Amino acid sequence: xxxxxxxxxxxxxxxxxxxxxxxxxxxxxxxxxxxxxxCKGPPPPxxxxxxxxxxxxxxxxxxxLSQLCSExxxxxxxxxxxxxxxxxxxxxxxNVKELGGADNIRKYWSRYYQGSQGVIFVLDSASSEDDLETxxxxxxxxxxxxxxxTLPFLILANHQDKPAARSVQE
Numbered sequence: 001x002x003x004x005x006x007x008x009x010x011x012x013x014x015x016x017x018x019x020x021x022x023x024x025x026x027x028x029x030x031x032x033x034x035x036x037x038x039c040k041g042p043p044p045p046x047x048x049x050x051x052x053x054x055x056x057x058x059x060x061x062x063x064x065l066s067q068l069c070s071e072x073x074x075x076x077x078x079x080x081x082x083x084x085x086x087x088x089x090x091x092x093x094x095n096v097k098e099l100g101g102a103d104n105i106r107k108y109w110s111r112y113y114q115g116s117q118g119v120i121f122v123l124d125s126a127s128s129e130d131d132l133e134t135x136x137x138x139x140x141x142x143x144x145x146x147x148x149x150t151l152p153f154l155i156l157a158n159h160q161d162k163p164a165a166r167s168v169q170e
Contacts, residue, residue: 048093050115054142055122056135057101060158064122065098081105082112096120106138113147121155126162 053061062076068087079100087094097116099109119142123135139155142148159165 046089046092048095049117051094051096051118051120052109052113052116052148053096053098053120053122054109054138055101055158056106056124056127056131056138057103059101059122059124059127059135060156061098061101061120061122064120064156064158065096078102109142110145110147113145116148116151118151119148119153121153123155123157124159125157125166126159126164132166 053065055061057078062079062083063073065083065085065087066073066076069085079098080102082097082099085096085098087096097112099105099112121139121142123139124131127135143153157166157168
């Protein structure tokens with residue numbers, strides 16, 4: 001009586017409206033095809049994460065960030081206060097606040113912790129026993145700080161290429 005059922009569907013929609021719906025669908029299909037082939041449009045935004053990078057002066061924080069940003073390693077000077085670098089990766093961007101590691105600056109580190117989502121602690125594995133003890137104390141202080149204690153930490157033992165470098169076990 002109604003055939004295959006398509007007559008019932010099409011007969012309940014007025015013909016001009018049906019033509020308009022069909023044309024809009026065809027137009028959307030063509031636009032999607034065009035975008036896929038020619039202009040993929042802007043890439044989707046990459047998530048951004050805010051990190052803080054700390055460690056004693058001379059541990060290699062600036063060199064690390066320069067290397068990650070594909071910048072020249074020539075003429076690197078110690079960070080006197082702080083610097084911020086955006087480190088791009090394929091799926092994310094890391095906004096890294098590098099804090100200077102001199103004695104007179106370390107007492108201000110905690111002022112820059114707010115909003116951090118992770119911590120990079122750079123350690124000079126070839127440093128003296130006294131500097132290693134100072135670094136250990138600063139690391140423990142950071143691990144116990146209320147704004148950092150729940151965050152992921154990356155502890156990087158830098159300068160492994162130096163003859164005086166300590167092993168992983170040390």
